[in-house]
Amino acid sequence: MKPLLHAELINSPFEDPALFVEILWEHRAxxxxIGEIGSFRPAKLLKISHAFVSHTHIDHFVGFDTLVRLMLNREKALKVFGPPGFLANVQGKLAGYTWNLTEGYPFSVVAAEVHPDRIISETFRSQHRFLPEEKREDSFTGILEEDSQLKISAAHLDHFIPSLAFALAERFHINVHKERLSERGLSIGPWLKEMKDALWRGDSGNLxxxxxxxxxxxxxxxxxxxxxLEETVTLTPGQKIAYVADCRFTEENSRRIIRLAEGADLFFCEAGFLDRDRDRAEERGHLTARQxxxxxxxxKVKKLQIFHFSPKYEKEAEGMFQEAEKAFRR
Ligand SMILES: [Zn+2]
Ligand SMILES: [Zn+2]
Structure with a gap:
């Protein structure tokens, strides 16, 4: 079985956070x-359709310029989500440059600011010098994006400022049995994608x-x-990936994280400090590896991957992983 979602942290755990998730067969990621991402392959970054920003501390948002720089000539808009105050951050970043010769470029940024009960979004077009337009407001009940294949949810956490946590879920997974195709004398080809799309859309069997x-x-x-063609495929539960960046270890945060990440196949969780420094972690609004x-x-996740280590543990990375794993497997 080939998983649909391939997740990789762009940087080492001591560097800026940025989790790249490629969606197989979709040419999309x-x-x-969006921490520092300049070392990552541009061809891969160009596949990004949506970026989700936990909060706008510089180590989580500094790479936004790199994305815009790369995508200027791209037709497809970039959709970005962030916490309250995000629209002003995006506007401020875009206002930091002069845009008099880019009217011909097709690129636009659609930014959405996620409040506990509503999402406010605006569009920034290269054609209009990236000035904000088309402000709209929608209600928010936990889901940011949903299509036939994927669902992306968010929860608000406390990091002394709001910090968003995210969960990405594949609705169900379609496994194609190549040997059954072969037994029936059918070739593989683009029709498989058509069939998968139809299954995801929930089309009727007469199609x-x-x-x-x-x-x-x-x-x-x-x-x-x-x-x-029914017997050539089986449907199994889809993958789930959860992503939690900077946040305090409070009861309310824990409750929200556990609900959001429940049963995830892969759980990316920040761990700034070792537990011996948990007072320092609380002062800085971060989790420890044990937490x-x-x-x-x-x-009850299947796999944990911690990241965002404080540089002071440069020689103790192994200790960070061990501490987290020990608390996880206890
Ligand atoms: Zn951070
Ligand atoms: Zn932070």
Whole structure:
């Protein structure tokens, strides 16, 4: 079984946070936090359709300029989400440059500011010198984006300022049985993506698909209904990835994190400090490695990956991982 979502932290755990999640077969990717990302392959960054920013401390947002710089010539808009105050941050960043020769570029940024009960969004177009327009307001009930395939939710955490945590869930996973296709003499090809899209949309079984036959050199095709092809696939529960950046270890934060990350296959959680320095962690509004492990255990996630270590542990990275893992597996 090939997973749909491939997640990787762009930097080492001592560097800026930025989690890149590629969606296989879609030529599309999502980014969680936009720290320094200049070392990452531009071709990969160009796939990003949505970026989710936990909060706008500089280590989580400094890479926004890199994205805009790369995408100026891109037709597809970049959608960015952030906490209360985010629209002013985005506008301020874009106002930091002179845009007199970019009217011809098709690029735009759609920014959305996520409040506990509503989302306020604005569009910034290169054609209009990135001035804010089309302000709109929608209600917010926990879900930021939802399509036939994926659902992205958010929760507000306390980091002395609001900090957003995110969960990305694949609604269900479609496994194609290549050997069953082969037994029936069917070739693989773009029709598989059509079939998957139809399944994700929940189309009726009567829908017809043209399937190339094996050995026909791609010339011979036969029509099948979705029902006819049913036995060539099985549906299994989809992947879930949770992302928690800077936040305090409070009861309310813990409750929200556990609910958001519950049962995740992969849980990315910040861990700024070792537990021996937990007073310092609280002063700075961060979690310790032990606290991250504790949250992972309570949320019953399958795998924990901690990041965002304070530079003072440069020689103790292994100790950070061990402390988190010990609390997680307890
Ligand atoms: Zn940070
Ligand atoms: Zn922070």
């Amino acid at each position: 999502l980014l969680f936090d 017809c698909l043209k399937v190339p036959l094996e050995g026909g050199g791609g010339m011979e095709e036969k029509e099948f209904s979705l029902d006819d 991250a492990g504790e949250l992972a255990r309570q949320a």
